[in-house]
Amino acid sequence: MSEIVFIGTSDAFGAGGRRQSAILLRTTSGAALLDCGVTTNTGLGQMEIARCEIDAILVSHFHADHFGGIPLFLLAAQYQDRRTQPLLIAGPAGIEQRVRDLATSMGHPIDDSELEFDIRYRELSNDRPTEIGPVSARTFETRHDPSSCPHGMCIDAENRRIVYSGDTGWFDGLPGQVAGCDLFICECTLHEPTYEFHLDWETLEAKRSEFACERMLLTHLGDEMSRRRGKLAIETADDGLALEL
Numbered sequence: 001m002s003e004i005v006f007i008g009t010s011d012a013f014g015a016g017g018r019r020q021s022a023i024l025l026r027t028t029s030g031a032a033l034l035d036c037g038v039t040t041n042t043g044l045g046q047m048e049i050a051r052c053e054i055d056a057i058l059v060s061h062f063h064a065d066h067f068g069g070i071p072l073f074l075l076a077a078q079y080q081d082r083r084t085q086p087l088l089i090a091g092p093a094g095i096e097q098r099v100r101d102l103a104t105s106m107g108h109p110i111d112d113s114e115l116e117f118d119i120r121y122r123e124l125s126n127d128r129p130t131e132i133g134p135v136s137a138r139t140f141e142t143r144h145d146p147s148s149c150p151h152g153m154c155i156d157a158e159n160r161r162i163v164y165s166g167d168t169g170w171f172d173g174l175p176g177q178v179a180g181c182d183l184f185i186c187e188c189t190l191h192e193p194t195y196e197f198h199l200d201w202e203t204l205e206a207k208r209s210e211f212a213c214e215r216m217l218l219t220h221l222g223d224e225m226s227r228r229r230g231k232l233a234i235e236t237a238d239d240g241l242a243l244e245l
Helices: 040-046 070-079 095-105 174-178 201-210 223-228
Strands: 003-008 022-027 030-034 054-058 087-091 119-123 130-132 135-141 151-157 160-164 183-187 216-219
Touching (some): 003 040, 022 151, 030 151, 040 070, 070 095, 087 095, 087 130, 095 119, 151 174
Parallel strands (some): 030 054, 054 087, 087 119, 160 183
Antiparallel strands (some): 003 022, 022 030, 130 135, 135 151
């Protein structure tokens, strides 16, 4: 994997004036986007990253700050970029209908006959790696709002493995999913354990020794965590952060 670029690292409320969840994975054979929050187009534009570079979008769950940017991404791809190459969108069961329903609700229904490029959908399942564009993805259950169909992802590309928590509260099986990876991108919305469906700094600090990974990076930072980024014993991500793996 040649580069990882954090397009958005805030929580659902844009804490610290930052953008919502989106992470670009670049490989020598293409690029994939992990999540596509509603601010993703803005982030890509500000960072001068072309949408046409992205071959696939992988969705962790159906909350707007993680997949709400897809309809506007598709709209811009069609009418501004004049995209012609296919785009693969992968996520939990029902991903195609969720994207189509969201696009219609936003006033930009997807009419396949008008598109100049193909959209291909793929449902991800737990414990079975699936080829998604330039990467291979395996999902695992997480502890988040069940109605959002949440899962984390193990991403393999070019002999490197990234584990992405998506949104989740603590569950005892999380360290096992992370074991042996090169990078664990972990949500840390809160500083203290005040909500069961999101991770917090106090819990992660106490459990840090259980994560047998090469590197750990915190994202999806809420207000208090946003103010503390760069000042903690575990690395924190910020909008625009780019790193090689």
